[in-house]
Amino acid sequence: MAAKILIIEDEERVGSLIRKGLEEMGFSATVAGEGRMGLLLAVSEAFDLIITDILLPDMSGIDVCKQIRQGLPDLPVIMLTALGTTDDKVEGFDAGANDYLVKPFDIRELYVRIRELLKRVPPGGAARKMILRAGDLEMNLKTGIVLRNNKEINLTRKEFRLLEYMMTNQGRVLSRAEIAEKVWETSFDTGTNFIDVYINYLRKKIDKDQEIKLIQTRPGIGFIFKEQP
Known part of the structure; x- marks a missing residue:
């Protein structure tokens, strides 16, 4: 069964490109255009991994990650952002992110990050802790x-x-x-x-x-x- 990935990205073009790239690599991908909708989907559906931007229009990806961690402590989260300073990365990891990728990035690098994180949590495994x-x-x-x-x-x-x-x-x-x-x-x-x-x-x-x-x-x-x- 293909791993289900949720992409929380407010830039429609970027979200669509990531979704298309992941689907070509064999994943099942869903895009949410805002933080609150992404958070709602994350806790109500059985996703295997979350990819979220930090700069979202309604709430930050940092807050999204913190709230996901309350109910889904084992669900892998990758943060995608244009903010690449050490302080930004530390804030992301402190919020509970498992990995951090700075834009622009190569979809193949994202694939490697996803593959490594999914090795730690089998498909569907995180959903059992909702x-x-x-x-x-x-x-x-x-x-x-x-x-x-x-x-x-x-x-x-x-x-x-x-x-x-x-x-x-x-x-x-x-x-x-x-x-x-x-x-x-x-x-x-x-x-x-x-x-x-x-x-x-x-x-x-x-x-x-x-x-x-x-x-x-x-x-x-x-x-x-x-x-x-």
Whole structure:
């Protein structure tokens, strides 16, 4: 089975060239044009390796890598960037990157880097560790099991998807429009309150009777998932 590789690259031409080159070498490749979408794909699908640019328009590749590491500690990550100073490389490695390649680069060199990293983790191996954590809340993306204080919480498919998106974006305020687009894959109709309804459903299951409330409201802005008030 071909190894699945996710490319997080906002320059469409560059992303397309890398994807085409990797596919010609026998890999299965997917391109995400922004950091948040790449992060969402990384934790929801069984990729074997991630390639990410550092300079992304919505969030840095450094932050993408740090968040991937929370749930997928063994998933190989290669950073591609025009920033080639020693300090830049140190920052990338400190964030959890396994390798670092400076643009412009030869696709054959990228292939060698990928091949060496995949020797350490067999195809599909990293996906078995798809676990998101926040305090005493644990979410296993592979088994679909959600635990808080080691007690299982039963969620509907949409509640699970909503919680996954919020945990993937811990510490960041999420607008109703963004949640609608990313979780429901639809444009947000300001005449409805279905986002608030589902947030309340989730709160009752996740935060009820808990001293620490993980799902918090930011009036007039949206919602944020975090361990501290």
